[in-house]
Every structure is written in structure tokens, then in C-alpha cells.
Amino acid sequence: MEATLTLPGSKSYTHRALVAAALAQGESILSNALQAEDTELTAQALVRLGAGIRWQETAIWVQGTGGRWAPVTDPLHLGNSGTSMRFLTALTALGQGKYVLTGSDRLCQRPMGELLEALGQLGVSAVSERGDGCPPVLVQGGLSGGRARLSGAISSQYLSALLFIGPLAPQGAEIEITGELVSRPYVDLTLEVLRDFGISYYREGYRYFQLPGGQRYLPQDYEIEADASNASYFWAAAALTGGRVTITNLSLDSCQGDVDFLAVLARMGCHLSTSPAGLTVAGGPLRGIEVNMANMPDLVPTLAVAAAFAQGDTVITGVSHLRHKESDRLAAVAAELGKMGVKARDTDDGLIITGGRPQGAQIETYQDHRLAMSFAVAGLKVPGVVIRDSDCVAKSFPDFWEYLEKLR
Numbered sequence: 001m002e003a004t005l006t007l008p009g010s011k012s013y014t015h016r017a018l019v020a021a022a023l024a025q026g027e028s029i030l031s032n033a034l035q036a037e038d039t040e041l042t043a044q045a046l047v048r049l050g051a052g053i054r055w056q057e058t059a060i061w062v063q064g065t066g067g068r069w070a071p072v073t074d075p076l077h078l079g080n081s082g083t084s085m086r087f088l089t090a091l092t093a094l095g096q097g098k099y100v101l102t103g104s105d106r107l108c109q110r111p112m113g114e115l116l117e118a119l120g121q122l123g124v125s126a127v128s129e130r131g132d133g134c135p136p137v138l139v140q141g142g143l144s145g146g147r148a149r150l151s152g153a154i155s156s157q158y159l160s161a162l163l164f165i166g167p168l169a170p171q172g173a174e175i176e177i178t179g180e181l182v183s184r185p186y187v188d189l190t191l192e193v194l195r196d197f198g199i200s201y202y203r204e205g206y207r208y209f210q211l212p213g214g215q216r217y218l219p220q221d222y223e224i225e226a227d228a229s230n231a232s233y234f235w236a237a238a239a240l241t242g243g244r245v246t247i248t249n250l251s252l253d254s255c256q257g258d259v260d261f262l263a264v265l266a267r268m269g270c271h272l273s274t275s276p277a278g279l280t281v282a283g284g285p286l287r288g289i290e291v292n293m294a295n296m297p298d299l300v301p302t303l304a305v306a307a308a309f310a311q312g313d314t315v316i317t318g319v320s321h322l323r324h325k326e327s328d329r330l331a332a333v334a335a336e337l338g339k340m341g342v343k344a345r346d347t348d349d350g351l352i353i354t355g356g357r358p359q360g361a362q363i364e365t366y367q368d369h370r371l372a373m374s375f376a377v378a379g380l381k382v383p384g385v386v387i388r389d390s391d392c393v394a395k396s397f398p399d400f401w402e403y404l405e406k407l408r
Contacts, residue, residue: 001237001238001241001242001243001244001245001380001407002243002244002245003234003243003244003245003246003406003407004245004246004248004277004278005234005245005246005247005248005403005406006226006247006248006249007226007227007230007231007234007247007249007250007403008032008034008035008036008058008226008227008230008397008399009032009033009034009058009224009225009226009227010034010224010225010226010227010228010229010256011034011036011038011039011083011227011229011230011396012083012186012189012227012229012256013189013193013224013225013256014030014033014034014039014224015038015039015042015083015084015087016160016189016190016193017030017033017193017222017224018030018033018039018042018043018046018053018060018062019042019046019087019091019164019193020164020193020194020196020197020199020217020220021051021060021062021064021197021217021219021220021222022046022049022051022053022062022064022065023064023065023066023067023091023164023168023197023217024062024064024066024197024198024216024217024218024219024220025064025065025066025216025217025219026063026064026218026219027061027062027063027064027219028061028062028064028219028220028221028222029059029060029061029062029220029221029222030059030060030062030222030224031058031059031221031222031223031224032058032059032223032224032225032226032249033055033058033059033060033224034224034227034396034397035055035058035398036394036395036396036397036398037079037080037081037394037395037396037398038079038080038081038083038084038395038396041078041079041081041084042078042081042083042084042087042088043055043060045076045078045084045088046062048070048072048076049065049069049070049072049091049092049095050065050068050069050070051063051064051065062219064217064219066216066217067094067168067217068094069091069092069094069095069096069141070095071095071096071097072095072097072099074100075100075101075102075136076088076092076099076100076101076102077102077103078101078102078103078107078135079103079104079107080103080104080106080107080326080367080395081103081107081395082107082110082155082157082325082326083157084103085101085103085107085110085112085135085137086112086115086155086157086158086160086161087157087160087161087164088101089101089112089115089116089119089126089137089139089161090115090119090161090162090164090165091161091164091165092139092141093119093122093124093126093139093141093142093143093165094141094143094165094168095141096141096142097140097141098138098139098140098141099138099139099141100129100136100137100138100139101135101136101137101139102135102136102137103135106326106327106367107135108134108135108136109134110134110135110324111133111134111154111155111324112128112133112134112135112137113128113133113134114133114150114151114154114155114158115150115157115158115161115162116128116133116137118148118149118150118158118162118175119139119148119162121146121147121148121149122143122144122145122146122148122162122165122169122173123142123143123144123145123146124139124140124141124142124143124144125138125139125140125142126138126139126140143165143168143169143170144169144170144171145166145169145170145171145172145173145213146169146171146173146174147173147174147175147176148162148173148174148175148176149175149176149177149178150162150175150176150177150178151177151178151179152177152178152179152180152181152182152206153179153180153181153182153321154182154321154324155182155183155321155324156181156182156183156184156186156187157183157186159175159177159181159187159190159209160186160187160190162175163175163187163190163191163194163201163209163211164190164194166201166209166211166213167194167199167200167201167211167212167213167214167215167217168213168215169211169213170213170214171213172210172211172212172213172214173209173210173211173213174208174209174210174211175208175209175210175211176207176208177206177207177208177209181206182294182297182321183257183294183295183297183321184206184257184294184295185255185256185257185258185260185295185296186257187206188255188257189255189256191203192255196220196222197217197218197219197220197222198215198216198217198218199211199215199217200212200215225249225250225251225254225256226247226248226249226250227256227396227397228250228254228256228257228258228259228261229256229258229298229299229370229396230373230396230397230400231247231250231258231279232258232261232299232302233302233373233374233376233377233400233404234247234403234407235247235261235262235265235270235281236265236302236303236305236306236374236377237377237380237404237407238270238281238282238283239265239268239269239270239281239283239284239286239306240283240286240305240306240309240377240378240380240381241283241380241381242282242283242284243282243283243407244280244281244282244283245280245281245407246277246278246279246280247278247279248277248278249278250278250279251274251278251279252274252279257295257296258296258298258299259279260295260296261296261299261302261303262279262281264289264291264296264299264303265281265306267289267291268286268287268288268289268306268307268310269284269285269286269287269310270282270283270284270286271284285311286306286307286309286310286311286355287310287311287312288307288310288311288312288313288314288315288353288354288355289310289314289315290314290315290317291303291314291315291316291317292316292317292318293316293317293318293319293350294317294318294319297319297321297322297325298370300316300319300322300329300330300333300350300351301329301333301370301371301373301374301375302370302373302374302377303316304316304333304337304344304351304353304374305337305374305375305377305378306377307353307355308337308340308342308344308353308355308356308358308378309355309358309378309381310355311355312354312355313352313353313354313355314351314352314353314355315350315351315352316350316351316352316353317347317349317350318349318350319349319350320348320349320350325368325370326366326367326368326369326370326395327366327367327368327371329368329370329371330346330347330350330351331346332364332366332368332371333346333351333371333374334346334351335364336361336363336364336371336375337353337358339361339362339363340358340359340360340361340378340382340385341356341357341358341359341361342354342355342356342358343356358378358381358382359382359384360379360382360383360384360385360386361384361385361386362386362388363375363385363386363387363388364388365387365388365389365390365392367389367392368392369392369393369394369395369396369397370396372387372389372390372392372393373393373397373400375387376390376400376401376404377404380404380407380408
């Protein structure tokens with residue numbers, strides 16, 4: 001197998017660029033943006049808040065509001081998008097009046113308490129309607145600013161959400177992280193987008209962030225690179241089959257933490273190369289490794305599937321927060337690998353997988369897009385892999401099956 005692919009834009013960058021462009025005063029153009037369920041949910045909510053948004057193929061025209069939101073009487077429904085929920089909860093603090101944010105049954109089980117508490121410290125009334133720290137949430141607009149504290153142990157999206165609104169707070173914002181921040185590269189993406197849209201800030205590592213108040217977002221023509229999370233499935237396909245896959249629109253200079261998956265595959269036995277054509281993975285015999293995936297949590301299912309075909313044990317650590325994703329990803333991955341005859345168990349903060357000879361099986365996706373795409377890669381190596389509810393990939397990569405077919 002040998003393939004060269006140009007992938008759709010990054011979901012993480014698209015979310016963030018949509019937010020920054022909607023907060024700017026004037027028109028921005030976002031090129032190579034990802035049109036998927038999650039990014040459309042963010043865009044739809046921003047439109048209801050007063051932004052003008054128009055999609056044209058892979059470009060988005062955004063007419064920003066300068067951070068002045070329209071009142072919204074009906075709830076903002078954010079489907080199963082955790083990113084949309086965390087970001088919009090903070091963004092509505094810039095508005096006037098009350099905003100209700102809700103979503104799917106699974107989204108309404110995902111924790112939000114730490115973000116709501118931090119917003120309270122910045123002068124915002126933000127509460128869980130059921131009192132359990134989960135959506136639906138009720139936000140009373142009227143951000144003043146000040147100092148907030150977060151542990152950072154559950155989601156980096158809480159911090160990113162506060163970083164977006166801090167520059168528009170009259171008093172600005174200071175944010176202190178009291179513990180070990182998970183998913184740090186996603187904060188780097190947020191800070192990169194802030195800088196690109198004209199926002200200044202001061203930071204001390206991942207412990208302290210200061211955002212002077214009274215700033216303005218500036219409209220931009222903004223190009224979005226390929227999604228490194230989605231690239232991982234095709235690089236893993238090369239790893240399993242001994243083939244070669246090149247992704248043309250990504251570089252090692254990317255701020256996306258998931259680009260570091262290339263180094264993980266290299267440790268497992270793959271050969272990597274970079275050229276003007278793109279980033280290439282060539283597969284080889286795979287061996288088990290020990291790896292902390294705290295900075296690449298979304299790629300744990302991809303790595304787990306590759307580990308199923310490796311010789312020896314693969315020990316994954318640092319990802320206890322994966323139990324709060326679209327599914328309990330640790331338990332779900334272990335269960336589905338077990339169906340394929342692979343010895344796998346979830347631990348307090350990860351997985352232990354003993355490679356072997358996986359067999360075909362019917363894979364339950366738990367309506368989790370990353371499980372569907374990861375286990376689909378196994379089907380390139382062994383027959384009889386059936387992915388249930390395969391349409392769930394529309395959450396982040398609607399054209400996934402067409403791209404996977406190109407590898408065949």
C-alpha cells in the first residue's frame with residue numbers, strides 16, 4: 001500500500017478560528033476549514049449570538065461582532081460537542097441577559113463544574129441547572145474579570161475557554177493552574193490563534209496566564225492546516241500494513257500535539273521521513289512500548305489498535321481523563337480489543353495491551369468517532385472487522401470512509 005493524501009483542516013484550529021473571528025470586528029476568511037458536526041455546532045451557536053457565518057466549500061466567511069452578543073431566548077443546543085459546550089459557556093459570559101446551553105444525553109453527563117466555578121471567580125453567574133456540575137448550564141452575561149483558579153486535571157478546554165474571553169473583560173483576567181494541566185498542546189493552539197488575531201498575553205509555562213483587558217480581536221485571512229488527529233489513522237494504516245502513507249499538508253513545525261504521534265510510531269518500529277511532499281510513515285514490524293499519552297489523548301485508540309498488532313506489551317499512561325470523553329474510551333477500547341482476541345485491560349490512567357494476532361469482530365463504537373476510525377484501520381490488516389454506527393465519524397471527519405477507501 002502506498003498513498004499520498006491531502007486532508008481536511010484541523011477540527012481544533014477550526015473551532016478556535018471560528019471563535020476568534022466571531023469576536024473580531026469585521027470580516028475574516030478561514031480557508032481549509034473543517035466542516036463537520038462539531039464545527040457546525042459551534043458555527044450555528046455563534047450565528048445565534050449575532051455573528052454572520054457563510055460556508056463555501058472549505059472556506060468560511062465570518063462577520064464578527066466585536067464581542068457583543070445578541071440575546072438568545074431559546075437554549076443553545078450543542079449536540080455531542082464537548083469543545084462547543086466548553087467554549088460557548090465561557091463566550092456567553094460576554095453577552096447580556098441569560099443563556100441556556102444544553103446538548104445530547106452524553107454531553108449532559110460530561111463535567112463542567114470546574115469551568116463554572118472559574119467563571120464565578122471572574123464575576124459571572126454560571127451554574128449547572130441540575131446542580132451536578134454538568135450541562136444544561138445557565139449563564140448570566142456580564143463578565144468583569146479578575147483572577148481565577150483551575151486544577152487543569154480534567155480538560156484543557158476550560159483554560160482555553162477562559163483565554164478567549166479574558167482579553168475582553170474590563171479588568172482583564174489572570175488564570176492560575178493549580179495542578180498538572182492535561183492536553184497542553186491544545187492550549188498552545190489556543191494561544192497561537194489568540195496571537196494571530198491580535199491578542200497579547202503573558203504566561204509562565206502552564207501555571208499562570210495573564211490577559212490584559214480592553215483588547216480587540218482583529219479580523220484575519222486565516223489558513224488552517226490538516227488535522228493531525230485524523231492523519232494518525234492513515235499513518236497507523238501504514239504501520240499495520242507495512243505500506244507508506246504521506247500527508248501533504250502537515251509539517252513537524254505544527255503546534256498540534258498529535259504530530260508527535262510520529263515519534264511514537266518510530267519507537268514502535270516505523271520509518272519516518274519529511275520532505276517538500278509532506279510527512280511520510282513507512283511501516284515495519286511493530287514492537288510494544290511504554291508511553292505517556294497525556295499530550296495526545298485523542299490518539300490513544302489509534303495507538304491501542306496499532307499495539308494490538310505489535311510484539312510484546314504496550315503500556316499507555318497519563319490519560320485517566322479519557323473516561324470523560326464521548327465514551328469511557330479506556331473501558332471501551334479494552335472491551336473492543338477483547339472481541340478481537342487481544343489481551344487488553346484498562347488501568348487507573350491508561351491501558352495495557354499485549355500484542356498478538358487480532359481477528360475480525362463486530363466493533364461497537366459507543367457513538368464515539370475516534371473508536372470508529374481507529375478500529376476501521378484494523379480492518380485493513382485483518383478481514384471481518386465490522387464497524388457499527390459508522391456514521392458517527394461525521395462528528396469530526398465526514399469524509400473518512402472515502403479517504404480510507406483510497407488506501408485500499
